[in-house]
Amino acid sequence: MSDTVEAPAVPREAIITALVLIVGGMAVIFDSTIVSIALNTLARDLHVSVSTIQWVSTGYLLALGVTIPVVGWAQARFGGKRLWLTGLVVFMLASIACSLAWNASSLIAFRVIQGVGGGVMMPLMATLAVQQVPGAANLGRLMAMVSLPAALGPILGPVIGGIILNWGDWPWLFWVNVPFCVIGFALAWHFLPDDAPTGRPRLDAVGLALASPGLVGILYGLSNVNKHGGFSRTDVWVPLLIGVVLVVAFVGWALRRPVAALVDVRLLAKRSVGSSFAVMFLSGASLYGSMLLLPLFFQIVRGDSVLSAALLLIPQGVGALASRTVAGRYTDTVGARVVAVAGFVLMGLATIPFAMADADTTSWWLMVVLFVRGFGMGAVMIPVMSVAFVGLARDEIPHASIITRLAQQVGGAFGTALLAVILESTMNDAHTLADRAHAFDAAFWWAVGFTVVAIAICFALPTKKTEPAPPTTGSAALDSAVSADQRRR
Structure with missing residues (x-):
């Protein structure tokens, strides 16, 4: 490759930020894919039906849908580093609680809390890294680092889950997150740049009331498609329809007040x-x-x-x-x-x-x-x-x-x-x-x-x-x- 097409090196601060975020992010990405392979085992050990234990995954997914739209406002209000550390702690404590769950209901509840922590962290991974890059010339190599957990999680997560279930018990599916969270917290505390809040923006309550339930409706409807009846099921098309209507309404609302919108859809x-x-x-x-x-x-x-x-x-x-x-x-x-x-x-x-x-x-x-x-x-x-x-x-x-x-x-x-x-x-x-x-x-x-x-x-x-x-x-x-x-x- 000739020198004329060589892009500038990624800044050292951006590399450090990306590596720190990867450690904590591995816990979130791997967890969501590890658990998917364990549903039959969880149903058997907790003495419930597969349709009930499916809420371990569905509840987590819906919590993500509720949380992700709020992250932009929360970062402006509290600062990126503080928000990342908070999400990491919530995710770690919820992981420990999941491993100690005494029945299916408690496990599902703790997974919802886990989803809140994960929903905070997932969009922040890219945001905090990209904000350290002064230009677009080296975004590709930066994304090669930041997106590593997102690429490997869906592929290696089931492998890790299969190994754990073959030689251990299901609580270890959640304990495997803890070392990533502890090390990730220590690294983030010392190395993530301190970004102060950018003001005291008012939360777009109407936007939140439209966007989060809308996303939940879409994700919940799609999660029920794998049941008998597919898209013709009432618990598929009704939440899907409501979700799409709410999301469309949110887009209309956000376009009317772009500066204060929960998500800038422009x-x-x-x-x-x-x-x-x-x-x-x-x-x-x-x-x-x-x-x-x-x-x-x-x-x-x-x-x-x-x-x-x-x-x-x-x-x-x-x-x-x-x-x-x-x-x-x-x-x-x-x-x-x-x-x-x-x-x-x-x-x-x-x-x-x-x-x-x-x-x-x-x-x-x-x-x-x-x-x-x-x-x-x-x-x-x-x-x-x-x-x-x-x-x-x-x-x-x-x-x-x-x-x-x-x-x-x-x-x-x-x-x-x-x-x-x-x-x-x-x-x-x-x-x-x-x-x-x-x-x-x-x-x-x-x-x-x-x-x-x-x-x-x-x-x-x-x-x-x-x-x-x-x-x-x-x-x-x-x-x-x-x-x-x-x-x-």
Whole structure:
């Protein structure tokens, strides 16, 4: 690579901030994926039905939906470092409480509290790191570090969960979070930069009353799609409809008072944020949808145990890890569009063999394919996350982080729900092993379809790197802060 395309090095302060955030963030990302593999074990040990214990995951998901929209206001009100430390402590204490739960109801309640802590931390990871970067030229390499937990969590989380359940008891699923939280807190206390609150902004109570219940309705409706009846169920389409209406109402409300809005939805009009939002939605659908399909494929079609299925997914995690340095560097040098398209092409091509696989397909071939798929998956996340922050002022970064995080969260719920319905409808008529393999073929072809649509949308991503708006300084900064505070009041 010639010197003319080499991007500046990532500032030392940004690297330190990213590494500190990764340690604490690992607990949040891994926890949500580790627990997903343990639902049958939890139902058996706590003597409840699977439909009841499913609220361990659903309650956590809904808590995220309630909390994430408030993070931008909370950061401005209390400061990013203080908010991160608070979220980390809440998550750690809730993890310990989960491990000591005495029945299903207590476990579900503690998981909801855990979701509040996680909802605070997830958007802050990108926000606090990006705010340390003075320009857009090195966002790719920074995102390669910050997004590491988000890329590896859905892939390695089930592996860790399978290992724990094979040799230990379910409370250890939650104790594994504690070392990350303790070390992450100590590092954050000493190394995260002290960012003072930017004023005393008034909470947008109407926006909160519209956005959080709206997101909860959408996520709750999608979480019920995997039950018998799919999208025709009342507990699917009713909350979905209410949720969409509330979110649309929130958008209308936020556009009328943009300065004081809970989330600045005007940013979606920016090409970088809007295209990133769309691609993050589809990448979430593909990523979390594959979390549903791949373990079930190995268990149902190939007859592998839970642990064996989890171990077979390791190459996908290795591929995601291997692509990060390359994808980060090329995002900074050739732009986000090229890297994102290449990543999605790899994902799509590496999903096709699963759409054609059966019980006799050799494991080594599937593991090679999974490595390639993971490589593409890791490459996609970096440019898409990076481009969302290009051209933004410092106070706009938290809003962009919230928007993209919600896009991935809702996209993941949508992709999982849709593929679950497709798989269930085809599995109903599957009476032989060959029939079950064909049922998975249809679901995997839909996953390929997600990547094809994503490739098309990726061409809307900006091609040229632009510098973000410089932070206001001196008297201009004071005037801007006073003016903004007056408008909030």
